[in-house]
Amino acid sequence: MTVFFSYFIVFAAALALVSAATIKVPYTDSSISYTGSGWMHDIFELRPGIDPETGGGALDSTCTLGDNSTTTPAFGNAFRFSFRGASVSLVLETRADHGLYNISLDGNVEQHSGYTEAPHCGVVWTSTTLDGTQEHDLIVTFVAKAPESPWDNNYLQLFAIQYDDGPGLAASQSTSTSPSKTPGTSLSDHNGWFSLWLWRFWPSSSCVDDRVKRGSATPSMSSQPRAPS
Ligand SMILES: *[C@@H]1O[C@H](CO)[C@@H](O)[C@H](O)[C@H]1NC(C)=O
Numbered sequence: 001m002t003v004f005f006s007y008f009i010v011f012a013a014a015l016a017l018v019s020a021a022t023i024k025v026p027y028t029d030s031s032i033s034y035t036g037s038g039w040m041h042d043i044f045e046l047r048p049g050i051d052p053e054t055g056g057g058a059l060d061s062t063c064t065l066g067d068n069s070t071t072t073p074a075f076g077n078a079f080r081f082s083f084r085g086a087s088v089s090l091v092l093e094t095r096a097d098h099g100l101y102n103i104s105l106d107g108n109v110e111q112h113s114g115y116t117e118a119p120h121c122g123v124v125w126t127s128t129t130l131d132g133t134q135e136h137d138l139i140v141t142f143v144a145k146a147p148e149s150p151w152d153n154n155y156l157q158l159f160a161i162q163y164d165d166g167p168g169l170a171a172s173q174s175t176s177t178s179p180s181k182t183p184g185t186s187l188s189d190h191n192g193w194f195s196l197w198l199w200r201f202w203p204s205s206s207c208v209d210d211r212v213k214r215g216s217a218t219p220s221m222s223s224q225p226r227a228p229s
């Protein structure tokens with residue numbers, strides 16, 4: 001009995017690690033709520049004659065030229081996202097007309113700048129020290145123009161939020177977001193152990209679970225491209 005039990009614990013721990021997944025939540029997902037008016041559609045692009053001739057581009061594989069996003073010039077505008085997970089990242093744009101924003105994670109506020117001379121998109125901020133068994137609350141508020149910015153209007157621009165749903169919680173999290181990929185894997189019900197066991201035999205899915213497929217409504221925003229000021 002003891003031998004069997006220990007074996008099972010080791011087995012379960014390994015499975016839990018396997019089941020953690022990085023989930024990319026696009027800016028259009030209905031789980032991101034926006035406050036303030038004047039959120040506009042924009043894409044990531046290099047603007048010849050405005051941007052520096054070299055140095056711009058994607059920072060990592062989370063975005064690429066032409067990617068869609070939402071942007072705002074209004075200080076006080078914010079977006080909010082709640083999730084259960086062990087880490088979270090913001091996929092934003094930085095450029096010469098991007099300003100200061102405050103990131104509040106579970107009530108702890110830090111100020112960051114979106115200013116860079118050349119334009120970039122990608123993960124610009126990550127928090128990796130979260131308790132993966134808890135719900136977390138992320139609020140990002142656009143607060144001010146960057147002091148270095150030569151432009152009158154400054155912006156905050158979101159492509160996506162990424163989070164890691166943490167060891168052992170992937171199943172219940174992904175079931176609600178992407179049912180086709182994670183059948184029968186809720187860990188919170190009475191069949192939890194059986195489901196965990198079942199998980200081992202389910203064909204594994206890709207690491208990044210793009211929730212764009214849910215086809216949720218876009219937040220209220222107009223679609224005219226913004227003119228650099
Ligand atoms: C951006 O959105 C447009 C309109 O919905 C779509 O046609 C286009 O494929 C999107 N671009 C990317 C890179 O996803």
Ligand SMILES: *[C@@H]1O[C@H](CO)[C@@H](O)[C@H](O)[C@H]1NC(C)=O
Pocket residue numbers: 102109110111141143
């Ligand atoms: C933004 O964060 C800074 C630094 O924590 C703080 O001093 C400031 O009051 C915050 N501004 C807003 C609008 O929340």
